[in-house]
Amino acid sequence: MFEALGNDQTFKTDTDLSAKQYYLVKSDTDADTIVLCGDHEAAIGVLQNDPPTGTAAVVRCAAGVKTRVIGSTGITVGNILESDGDGKATPYTLDTGGSTECYLVGVALSGSDHADEYVTMLTVFSPSAQ
Numbered sequence: 227m228f229e230a231l232g233n234d235q236t237f238k239t240d241t242d243l244s245a246k247q248y249y250l251v252k253s254d255t256d257a258d259t260i261v262l263c264g265d266h267e268a269a270i271g272v273l274q275n276d277p278p279t280g281t282a283a284v285v286r287c288a289a290g291v292k293t294r295v296i297g298s299t300g301i302t303v304g305n306i307l308e309s310d311g312d313g314k315a316t317p318y319t320l321d322t323g324g325s326t327e328c329y330l331v332g333v334a335l336s337g338s339d340h341a342d343e344y345v346t347m348l349t350v351f352s353p354s355a356q
Contacts, residue, residue, distance in 0.1 A: 233288045239277050247276040248294045248344060249313035250331055251285055260285060262313030268329040269309055269351060288349065295331075295347045297338050305334040307347060308354075315347065318354065328354040 237260040243249075250263040251273050260283055263269045271287035272295050286293045298314035301307070308328055310316040318330060332347035 233286055233291050234274060234284050235271070235287045237283045237285055239279065239281065239283045242279045243273060243283060244276045244278045246273055246313065248296045249273050250295065250309045250315060251283070251313065263309035264313075265309065265311040266328040267309055268353070269331045271351070272331075272347075272349070286349065287351075289351050291349050292335065292346055293332075293349060294344045297341065297343055297345050299341050301334045301338045301343075301345050303334055303337045305337075306330055306350075307332050307334060314342075315345070320354075330354050 238258050240259055250269040251260040252263045252267055252269055254261045271285035272293045274284040274286050277283045295315045298310040298316040306318040307315040308318045308330055330350050330352050332349045334345050335348055336346040338345050
């Protein structure tokens with residue numbers, strides 16, 4: 227039996243993500259479990275709730291939908307975003323040497339002036355073409 231596909235999917239968490247709502251997440255070693263993204267990593271989505279250890283994590287996984295995301299720095303409308311080392315969205319920087327593989331997570335639809343502020347993002351979730 228196949229699971230119904232939609233914007234949000236439910237995953238397990240083996241770590242406390244109760245203070246990480248709207249952070250970028252990736253699959254852990256178990257495909258049913260999520261952890262925070264690190265620098266330039268491929269996000270599977272944005273955490274929509276604040277689950278403590280061992281509870282259900284709701285993740286917005288679909289591309290082409292709007293979600294809130296927490297930023298690591300000031301973000302300008304139209305910035306292409308990627309993950310930083312803490313699972314926060316940060317403006318994408320092209321590595322002209324091509325030595326860093328990068329995964330885009332979305333495009334900022336609203337801006338922020340400071341770190342740890344929320345922005346609205348249109349999700350993309352794809353590798354960069356560098």
